[in-house]
Structure formats: C-alpha cells, structure tokens
Amino acid sequence: MRQPNSQPCSELILRETASQTAGPYVHIGLALDVAGLPERDEEVWNRMATPEAEGEFIEVVGTVIDGNGDLVRDALLEAWQADARGQYQPAFDLQNAFNSFGRTATTADGNSEWSLTTIKPGAVARGDGKVMAPHINLAIFARGINIHLQTRLYFEDEGEANAACPVLGAIESPARRRTLIAKREEVDDKVRYRLDIRLQGEGETVFFDF
Amino acid sequence: MQDDNKRFVERDRDWHPPAYAPGYKTSVPRSPSQALVSLQTSSVSELTGPDFRQLRMGRYDNDLLMNYRQGQGQDGLPVGERMILFGRVVDQFGKPVPHTLVEMWQANAGGRYRHKKDGYLAPLDPNFGGVGRCLTDEQGWYRFRTIKPGPYPWGNGINTWRPAHIHVSVMGPSISTRLVTQMYFEGDPLIPICPIVQTLKDPEAVETMTGRLDMARSRPMDCLAYRFDLVVRGELQTYFENQ
Ligand SMILES: [Fe+3]
Numbered sequence: 001m002r003q004p005n006s007q008p009c010s011e012l013i014l015r016e017t018a019s020q021t022a023g024p025y026v027h028i029g030l031a032l033d034v035a036g037l038p039e040r041d042e043e044v045w046n047r048m049a050t051p052e053a054e055g056e057f058i059e060v061v062g063t064v065i066d067g068n069g070d071l072v073r074d075a076l077l078e079a080w081q082a083d084a085r086g087q088y089q090p091a092f093d094l095q096n097a098f099n100s101f102g103r104t105a106t107t108a109d110g111n112s113e114w115s116l117t118t119i120k121p122g123a124v125a126r127g128d129g130k131v132m133a134p135h136i137n138l139a140i141f142a143r144g145i146n147i148h149l150q151t152r153l154y155f156e157d158e159g160e161a162n163a164a165c166p167v168l169g170a171i172e173s174p175a176r177r178r179t180l181i182a183k184r185e186e187v188d189d190k191v192r193y194r195l196d197i198r199l200q201g202e203g204e205t206v207f208f209d210f
Numbered sequence: 211m212q213d214d215n216k217r218f219v220e221r222d223r224d225w226h227p228p229a230y231a232p233g234y235k236t237s238v239p240r241s242p243s244q245a246l247v248s249l250q251t252s253s254v255s256e257l258t259g260p261d262f263r264q265l266r267m268g269r270y271d272n273d274l275l276m277n278y279r280q281g282q283g284q285d286g287l288p289v290g291e292r293m294i295l296f297g298r299v300v301d302q303f304g305k306p307v308p309h310t311l312v313e314m315w316q317a318n319a320g321g322r323y324r325h326k327k328d329g330y331l332a333p334l335d336p337n338f339g340g341v342g343r344c345l346t347d348e349q350g351w352y353r354f355r356t357i358k359p360g361p362y363p364w365g366n367g368i369n370t371w372r373p374a375h376i377h378v379s380v381m382g383p384s385i386s387t388r389l390v391t392q393m394y395f396e397g398d399p400l401i402p403i404c405p406i407v408q409t410l411k412d413p414e415a416v417e418t419m420t421g422r423l424d425m426a427r428s429r430p431m432d433c434l435a436y437r438f439d440l441v442v443r444g445e446l447q448t449y450f451e452n453q
Contacts, residue, residue, distance in 0.1 A: 012303075013219060013302040013303060013444060014300070014301075014302045014303070014304060014441045014444075015222075015225060015302070015414070015415070015418055015441060016219075016221065016222070016225065016226075016302060016389070016418075016441050016442065016443055017389060017391050017418045017419065017439075017440050017441045017442070018225060018226055018227070018391060018410055018415040018416070018418050018419055019226045019227060019389060019390065019391055020227070020377075020390070020391045020392040020406060020407075020409075020419065021234075021237075021390075021392075021406060021409075022377065022379075022390045023377060023392075024325075024327065024328075025315065025323045025325045025327070025328060025377075026315075026377070026390075027325065028315040028323060028324060028325050028339075028340055028341050029313050029314060029315030029341050029377055029379060030313060030315075030379060032341060035324070035325045035326065036324075036325065036326045037324060037339055037341060038339075040267075040268050040271060041266045041267070041268045042265055042266045042267075044262075044265065066239040066240050067238075067239035067240070067241075067243075068239050070239075072240065074327075078385075078388070080255070080258075080259065080260070080385050082255075088254060088255075088258045090258055090259065090260055090261045091261050091263075091264060092260045092261060092262050092264060092265060093264035093265075094264075094265070094266075095264075099260075100258075100260065101259070101260035108326065108327060124253065124254060124255055125254075126251060126253040126254070127215065127251075127252070127253065127254075128251055130251075132253060132255065135255070137255055137256070137385060139385065139388060141390055142240065143236050143240075144234070144235075144236030144237045144238075144239070144240035144241075145229070145237070145240055145241075146226070146227035146228065146229060146231060146234070146237055146241075146409050147223075147226045147227060147229070148388065148390060149229075149242065150385075152255075166251070167249065167253075170247065170249070170250065171247055176244070199239070199240050199241070199242060200239060200240065200241060200242055200243050201243065204242055204243065204244050205242075206244070206247050207242050207244075207246050207247070208246060208247050208248070208249055209221070209223070209246040209247070209248045209249070210248070210249040210252070210256045210386060
C-alpha cells in the first residue's frame, strides 16, 4: 500500500524524517519533574482522569524490563485510550475530567514503576464492525530504543471481550497474547491493573506495527 | 466510524534504524527479538491522536534563552552561540501539519544536560534549562530560540562522542505519526562516526536529520538560524469501504 493510484509513488512522496533514540535524558524534554526540572504552567502527565470522570476510576502500573531481566529505569511511556464509552477524546485539556492522552516514566530510584491514573476504557468499535476489547495503546521511548515500541494493554477481567478482540486474535501464539493482559489488583479499595513490559526474551511483550 | 476511512502511508521500517543495532550497545538488550505484529485493519485506536491546542503554554516555552534565566539582563542569558531553530512540519505529501506539538531538549553549550543523571564534567549553565515546546502555526511552522549545544562524550566505546544535537519530538495528526528524532548540525565531523547516527543504513536518512544554516533567517549581530523540517507520515483518504 502506497498511494491510491497507478503512479509510481516513490518519487512523489517525501521520506519520513528518520527516528533516533530519545536517549537517556528524554525526561528533560517530556517528563520535566522526573528530570528534576521545574514544571511549566501545564504539563502533559499521568493523571488522565479525575474521580469525577465517567467510568471506573483505576490506576495502571508496571515496569519495563530488558533482555537481561533488569529494570529499564529511563523509559518514557505515552498512553492513548478511549473513554468509558469507547470514544477517543482528542481535544487535550487539563480542565477535562478525562483526557485520552497521558505520559508516564520509569525512574532511576525505587521500584521504577510507571503509573497512570485513569478510567477503564470502553470497548472500541472498528470500521469493519468488529469490536476491540477495552485497551490502552502504549508507546515506549528510551535510550537504546531506536524507534519507539508500540503495544497495547488489555484487562484481565475482560475475558469475553478479550477472546473476541480481533487484534488479540491476530496474535497467533496464545502465550504471546497473554503478554498484553494486565492483572487486576485491589489495594486499599482501589482498583489497580499491572502490566510489566518485557522488551526482549522470555515473556517478550507483543509490539505492533501500524 | 469516520476515522476508519483513512490510512497513513506505511512506515518504512528499513528506512528507520532497526531495533537491534549492535554498534549502539544499549540497543542489544532493549530490542525485541520477535517480529512486530502488523495490524492489518486500521482502527480509530491508531488513526487518532491528541490535539494540544488547549494546552496552556508559557510565554517563554519556545525561548530557551529566556525560560531558565536566573540573573538579570545579560547576566541572565545562557553561555553559547545564540541560534534560532525553525522549520516546518509537513506530511509525506508536502501538506503542512498545523497546530501540532513540537517539543525539544538539549545539552548546554558545554555538552552537559540539566538532568540528575548527567555527571559529565562540563559545568551546568545557571541560566540554561534545555527544554522547549511550541505548537506549529497554520502553515506548519515552528520556531525556537536557543544556544547551540556542545558535543559530549558517552560510554558506548572507549572514546565515543555525540555530535552536537537537539532532540526533537513531534506528535502529528495521530499516534501513527508520532516521531522522536535528533537534529544534527550541517557539516559536523562527528556525525559520520557517531554509533547512534550509524544505526541508520541509508545516508539519505541521515540527511533528513540534518539542520541547515539559513543565513536569510539569521539576525545580524544577534544569532544564526538553522532550519530543520520534519516530515511525518502522510495521510491517505481511502474513499472506498471494503465490501
Ligand atoms: Fe542527547
């Protein structure tokens, strides 16, 4: 697929600017607080929803692990998800009770978990009529990652929807499919989902091209 | 769903650096060994993305000469070569991408980052933070004022240095167009020997990351200008539904 006509397209279209790693100091640019820089008037960060937002208020957490089994402590993640009704809300505004977009990061110290405060997304209908199970699209940027990795987080307690999801279904290996399913935890009456992202090797997370 | 009726030009993964590029050592344990799973049917999940027009920006968010000043007057300005970084965000069909978020970060003139983890012996500059952001205008133009960053050494090899560079991040109309790259400076002899630049196979790809000196936009007795255009994936209208 290139262009919807019979012309050779390679001369007609420009090359995309090439990707380069976000490097070890990505937080200076995209996660100022983590880098130790003062925050600006408004920052794009990990509180995607307030408790007033429609839907189930949840926390989503995890780590990023490399091929040696070590924590990746300098990753930046971007989340993109539908609201509780399965609609994306592109107009980002910190006054909104819910935003479809958020950012989070793993950190140099402690257990190095990323976290998002959000609401559980609704199922999302695709143009062909098939319905995708509730999911959060995640992009991962870090030193050593030459072009960001794209994955999805699904929810353990959506068994039926997950079984019918055309995207999960497109992953041949059931074992690999499971790498996208976040585990539900209840901590102090709060609902939390956990997904560890494994960049390489055993239990390697499924990454998508689109 | 209206957004399903469009697609983006397929991302050419041979043009971008591969995940596994052993000359850049950190990529070795951080590259997936399994193939990417291709999503065959476009969905609204990939075809949409955030619109940041309502994000409140500070007055100096795109002016790195001013946005970390501690001192007064000239004493509050960062050390280094004053420069303008500007360019246009267009898609692969040359169509401008208006109102999209462009973010950038960089080292100071000595090659040192204002980051907890950067311990390079070059000093921090009290008047330089190293971060900027802005939205492109109606025609896709963006603009920053900053100082030229210095090259810096890093531990990849015995004696490896990054060419002077500015990290640039652009959103584009969808999460499918999301791109983070680095701008290098035209003519820098460190470019061809940098292991991160060398992750790219095609020398033309390196050209897409090179900022060009633009004397016409430079300001006499003030600062030089470098132009860096960003090309994001082109949007295709498909017009016909699958039967
Ligand atoms: Fe850098």
